[in-house]
Amino acid sequence: MTLLLKSREAVLFGAIIALIVVISTRFPAFVAPSNLANAFNDTAPLIILALGQMAVILTRCIDLSVAANLALTGMVVAMLNTAAPWLPAPAIIMIAIGLGAVMGSINGFFVWKMRIPPIVVTLGTMTIFRGVIFLISGGEWINAHEMGENFKAFPRAIVLGLPVMSWIAIAIVALFYLLITRTPVGRAFFAVGGNPDAAVYTGINVGRTQFIAFLLSGMLAGLTGYLWVARYAVAYVDIAAGFELEVVAACVIGGISIAGGIGSVGGAVLGAVFLGVIKNALPVVNISPFWQLAISGSAIIIAVAFNAQTQRSKGRVILKKAEHAT
Amino acid sequence: MSSNAVHSEPNESQIADGVAPILELGGITKKFPGVVALSDVSLRLYPGQVTALIGENGAGKSTIVKILTGIYQPDSGDMKLNGTIVRFPTAHHASDAGVTAIHQETVLFDELSVAENIFIGHAPKTRTGLIDLAEMNRRAQELLTGIDAEIDPTVKLRELGIANKHLVAIARALSIDARIVIMDEPTAALSHKEIQELYELVGQLRDQGKAILFISHKFDEIFQIADRYTVFRDGQFVGEGHIADVDENALVQMMVGRSVDQIFPHRETHQGEEILRVSDYCHPTEFEDISFTLRKGEILGFYGLVGAGRSEFMQSLFGITRPSKGVVRIEGEIAAIDSPARAVAAGIVYVPEDRGKQGTIIGLPIFENITLPSLDRTSKRGFIRLAEEFSLARTYAERLDLRAASLDQDVGNLSGGNQQKVVIAKWLATRPRVIILDEPTKGIDIGSKAAVHEFMAELAAQGLAVIMVSSEIPEILGMSDRVIVMREGRIVAEVENEQLTPESLVRHAAGIAESVH
Numbered sequence: 071m072t073l074l075l076k077s078r079e080a081v082l083f084g085a086i087i088a089l090i091v092v093i094s095t096r097f098p099a100f101v102a103p104s105n106l107a108n109a110f111n112d113t114a115p116l117i118i119l120a121l122g123q124m125a126v127i128l129t130r131c132i133d134l135s136v137a138a139n140l141a142l143t144g145m146v147v148a149m150l151n152t153a154a155p156w157l158p159a160p161a162i163i164m165i166a167i168g169l170g171a172v173m174g175s176i177n178g179f180f181v182w183k184m185r186i187p188p189i190v191v192t193l194g195t196m197t198i199f200r201g202v203i204f205l206i207s208g209g210e211w212i213n214a215h216e217m218g219e220n221f222k223a224f225p226r227a228i229v230l231g232l233p234v235m236s237w238i239a240i241a242i243v244a245l246f247y248l249l250i251t252r253t254p255v256g257r258a259f260f261a262v263g264g265n266p267d268a269a270v271y272t273g274i275n276v277g278r279t280q281f282i283a284f285l286l287s288g289m290l291a292g293l294t295g296y297l298w299v300a301r302y303a304v305a306y307v308d309i310a311a312g313f314e315l316e317v318v319a320a321c322v323i324g325g326i327s328i329a330g331g332i333g334s335v336g337g338a339v340l341g342a343v344f345l346g347v348i349k350n351a352l353p354v355v356n357i358s359p360f361w362q363l364a365i366s367g368s369a370i371i372i373a374v375a376f377n378a379q380t381q382r383s384k385g386r387v388i389l390k391k392a393e394h395a396t
Numbered sequence: 397m398s399s400n401a402v403h404s405e406p407n408e409s410q411i412a413d414g415v416a417p418i419l420e421l422g423g424i425t426k427k428f429p430g431v432v433a434l435s436d437v438s439l440r441l442y443p444g445q446v447t448a449l450i451g452e453n454g455a456g457k458s459t460i461v462k463i464l465t466g467i468y469q470p471d472s473g474d475m476k477l478n479g480t481i482v483r484f485p486t487a488h489h490a491s492d493a494g495v496t497a498i499h500q501e502t503v504l505f506d507e508l509s510v511a512e513n514i515f516i517g518h519a520p521k522t523r524t525g526l527i528d529l530a531e532m533n534r535r536a537q538e539l540l541t542g543i544d545a546e547i548d549p550t551v552k553l554r555e556l557g558i559a560n561k562h563l564v565a566i567a568r569a570l571s572i573d574a575r576i577v578i579m580d581e582p583t584a585a586l587s588h589k590e591i592q593e594l595y596e597l598v599g600q601l602r603d604q605g606k607a608i609l610f611i612s613h614k615f616d617e618i619f620q621i622a623d624r625y626t627v628f629r630d631g632q633f634v635g636e637g638h639i640a641d642v643d644e645n646a647l648v649q650m651m652v653g654r655s656v657d658q659i660f661p662h663r664e665t666h667q668g669e670e671i672l673r674v675s676d677y678c679h680p681t682e683f684e685d686i687s688f689t690l691r692k693g694e695i696l697g698f699y700g701l702v703g704a705g706r707s708e709f710m711q712s713l714f715g716i717t718r719p720s721k722g723v724v725r726i727e728g729e730i731a732a733i734d735s736p737a738r739a740v741a742a743g744i745v746y747v748p749e750d751r752g753k754q755g756t757i758i759g760l761p762i763f764e765n766i767t768l769p770s771l772d773r774t775s776k777r778g779f780i781r782l783a784e785e786f787s788l789a790r791t792y793a794e795r796l797d798l799r800a801a802s803l804d805q806d807v808g809n810l811s812g813g814n815q816q817k818v819v820i821a822k823w824l825a826t827r828p829r830v831i832i833l834d835e836p837t838k839g840i841d842i843g844s845k846a847a848v849h850e851f852m853a854e855l856a857a858q859g860l861a862v863i864m865v866s867s868e869i870p871e872i873l874g875m876s877d878r879v880i881v882m883r884e885g886r887i888v889a890e891v892e893n894e895q896l897t898p899e900s901l902v903r904h905a906a907g908i909a910e911s912v913h
Contacts, residue, residue, distance in 0.1 A: 252779045254771035257760075261768055265757040270716060271748050272757075272768050272822070273737040331759050 078325045078377070082340045086347055093351045100354050107232055113346025114239035115140075115294045117339055119313070120320040121246045122287030124338040127321055128259040129280045130266065130330030131181060131188035136291040137313035138199035139173045141305075143295030145203045148212040148305035151221045159224035166296035167289050173199060174288015178281035188280075196314065203307045214303035225297045235297050242290065247335045255282055263330025319366065320345050323373040344369065416479070418443045418607045419464075419495070419576055424473035426459055433459040436473070437633040439626055441576055441607040446598060448622035448639065449611045452651055452902075454838075454867060455628040457611050461578055464609070465497045466490035491517075494575035498565045498582055506554035511536035513553050514568045539567040543597055559590035566597060577601055578609045583617060595621050613701050615644050615908055627651060644908055645899075652869055652898035660874030661853040667877070668692030670728075671861045672744075672830050674713065677722030682708035683885035686722070690830065690861045695852065697876030698865040701905050705885035706865045707749060710832050714746035715739040726829065740769055743829035747819050749838060749865070755819040758808035762800055763789035765807045765818050770825045792821035796851065816848065824855075831855065832863040837871060849875060869898045881905055 094101040126133045180191040225235040250256040261269040324341025326333030417440040426434040462468040466484030484490040520531040536549035545563040627634040627650040677686040683705040715733040731742040748754035766789040774785040796817040837845040881889040881904040889904040
């Protein structure tokens with residue numbers, strides 16, 4: 071099983087490398103280290119959000135509100151910055167994570183205590199969060215000149231050759247890897263998604279586990295909200311509109327089963343990187359943005375078909391193995 | 397008698413009646429991996445007669461129903477309809493041949509109208525190929541009136557009560573001109589009055605010349621409405637005949653009398669002090685007034701028919717559902733069990749009946765399945781220590797003699813018996829004081845069964861208190877120190893093993909008055 075998962079990730083990794091090689095034959099500049107670093111930095115928000123989404127999807131839920139959460143947090147911290155420019159970046163980050171956590175818990179609460187289907191809850195909160203942005207900002211934009219220098223500079227500061235935003239993404243990947251593989255709650259995500267009935271009988275609180283997944287997803291969305299607004303130096307109602315679908319797509323391409331219980335941190339990261347490469351490379355090779363959408367969409371379907379295929383052949387292999395094993 | 401010999405020459409009962417069976421099954425064998433569900437059984441249904449099919453849980457009654465309705469294919473044996481050999485490769489073939497079943501849980505569609513339910517699959521069409529609604533409703537009304545059912549064919553099914561749903565199912569059976577009607581525990585959910593109405597209806601169907609197969613656990617109703625009986629036991633045909641020629645005792649004897657084909661481990665019981673005391677456990681709908689005690693080293697059997705409320709009570713004792721009333725004491729102290737996590741903390745663990753659905757988590761490797769409820773013990777500062785986790789899993793896998801290539805393997809690769817061991821290993825790793833095993837050997841092969849029994853005896857010998865829910869009489873008799881029998885959500889008997897006989901168990905469970913000792 072782990073072997074198969076690894077091989078699935080290997081396939082995805084191979085596809086990414088092949089993609090980069092093909093592009094580099096026509097545009098060698100694309101593989102320049104600085105450009106690759108740029109592409110990675112662009113993909114950092116997607117990676118961070120895909121990890122949170124992965125936790126949610128593992129527990130058989132879905133969080134469609136991440137992009138709206140990101141936008142609302144971004145707007146709040148941007149307004150906070152204009153009102154209180156003296157707040158240091160770490161304080162802003164804490165506030166962003168806290169705000170995101172509140173929004174994540176709202177989702178989690180409705181799923182856990184009210185037993186409303188996650189897609190319905192997050193579809194609702196997604197719209198509500200966007201509406202709140204409009205209410206608090208009056209539809210106004212907050213532009214670069216209104217933001218403090220510190221506020222904007224933090225995610226872009228270069229440390230050891232990479233911007234802080236990239237380092238944050240890397241740190242979160244590492245933390246998430248530990249969380250998923252080495253903590254009881256990480257194990258519970260798989261148990262709840264893999265077999266909720268059995269999880270109950272094992273003494274795992276299914277609703278609480280799902281709540282924790284939503285909380286994590288919300289915290290990461292909040293953090294990304296600050297990073298996004300600071301990096302692009304603008305906040306308005308519609309930032310990252312539709313981004314939640316890209317996040318879900320990254321998970322699906324990365325082999326996270328939408329039915330829950332199957333997936334890995336490596337898969338989610340590779341899924342996000344794959345979409346990131348496509349997004350960054352296609353403009354370079356002069357392919358119109360409309361084709362980009364079509365290509366991303368095809369990638370999703372191919373990935374899912376591929377996963378379904380491996381799943382099926384897995385069944386046959388296992389039966390043979392089971393015969394030998396018993 | 398060999399069933400093959402029957403088809404050419406009529407047997408005694410046929411001569412006596414002067415009627416030939418409309419449907420005749422001979423030599424039917426059906427195997428599932430590790431289990432023989434039916435072995436060389438025969439069944440004869442006669443037009444205008446009600447045949448009761450009798451047997452314990454697991455005797456093979458539902459398997460034969462599935463074969464009759466084309467859901468399962470027999471591995472061998474043949475089926476004759478009016479003397480010609482037929483096969484039912486799909487449910488559709490069976491219904492075309494005039495076989496229809498009214499199930500325990502009626503298989504109808506809540507969101508469709510009564511008429512649509514009656515005619516689904518064979519609705520009258522207009523010339524343009526659309527469903528002729530007017531015609532369908534008219535014919536539905538006719539059928540319903542024919543069985544004295546006052547039901548509006550245009551209302552949605554979900555608006556009807558369970559008894560009326562049965563009537564709709566019967567109307568459906570009539571709409572396809574069924575010649576053979578199978579009723580699988582049709583009275584299980586009905587009130588007394590509704591049952592009487594159903595009996596009348598069965599009488600009507602009989603008078604119309606239909607052959608009826610009536611499956612029931614209730615002896616009183618068998619004697620009231622059946623003309624014939626057929627008894628199955630452990631997937632084998634035991635006997636058949638006219639109901640007028642037998643009495644309850646003879647039937648019970650046929651159901652349970654068996655050769656001793658299973659050997660149970662010899663146990664010396666050293667019962668320690670009381671560990672569990674349950675007082676007045678009640679639930680609004682599932683069970684009431686459950687009180688009993690359990691000692692260390694004891695195996696307490698819970699016997700009853702399916703639906704007697706045993707599993708429901710166990711789930712409540714394990715914190716999955718909440719009782720409306722009642723107290724659990726562990727070693728004399730009151731334990732507030734409101735979630736499975738609390739139950740595990742209090743030392744009560746539950747190995748559920750449905751392993752696939754409630755036991756193992758397919759997709760997780762074996763060792764993660766085993767350690768899932770014990771992760772707190774193998775973690776330090778919130779992180780799982782993999783080496784410790786793995787050794788914990790290995791310890792219990794070895795203790796249970798789990799056969800697997802590696803503990804990294806997906807648990808889904810294991811056979812049923814080995815999955816059962818994983819579930820038990822998982823619970824033993826939590827170091828419980830009371831272990832509840834719900835149908836511990838259901839659906840596993842004979843070899844694994846013996847291993848589970850031996851292990852159960854070993855656990856008890858080590859001082860663990862064991863509650864074993866089982867519907868298999870030999871298992872109950874072979875393993876328990878004491879047996880509690882439940883019927884309709886209540887404890888109806890509590891008996892020391894020495895005083896038990898298979899007959900008395902069945903009598904208690906089925907609610908037959910104690911006539912013979």
